[in-house]
Amino acid sequence: NAGVMQNPRHLVRRRGQEARLRCSPMKGHSHVYWYRQLPEEGLKFMVYLQKENIIDESGMPKERFSAEFPKEGPSILRIQQVVRGDSAAYFCASSPPVRIIYNEQFFGPGTRLTVL
């Protein structure tokens, strides 16, 4: 059973470009979470999605950031018009349906975004 997969692992963008980060959850997991780790800061929640639904986006910046988890395919975190302050490690996690008792989150290896 493959773990959570993220790609690309490293992404370099110039200011003003778009960044697209992809996350494939573990098999059987229907819940996806995105977190951001800024340099010298802790992990901060961004958004929680289930298939075709955004459940909680309370941690998402109001502008330029969006996320989706379509019926088919990976979850996408999209950052438009990137700025240097977006440089960070972005982690995706997945968990099984909530009625499974543990509701443990499993993390991917992250995408390290560098904005030049």
Place this chain on the structure above:
Amino acid sequence: KQEVTQIPAALSVPEGENLVLNCSFTDSAIYNLQWFRQDPGKGLTSLLLIQSSQREQTSGRLNASLDKSSGRSTLYIAASQPGDSATYLCAVPGRLDNQGGKLIFGQGTELSVKP
């Protein structure tokens, strides 16, 4: 608002020592707590998850305890090894029910085990 604090921020010990990492949270009405390990430049590896009904969980040389009433958890590492060097993070759910959702993380404890 739930807040998670980890003390110390950094810890350096000689190989072979037993050590304790601390995690505290402000709202005790959690339904589980999860400990992770993060190696430099890498993702997070789940170490242990303790449900609110449990007082401790063990995996190999690791033992995690949970005291909800005092808002504390500890991660005990026995006979530390250089390979244990990493940042250790604790996290609690942002919701007070078992319906999934965000995790709130502490800032982590950076552990260095010297040979």
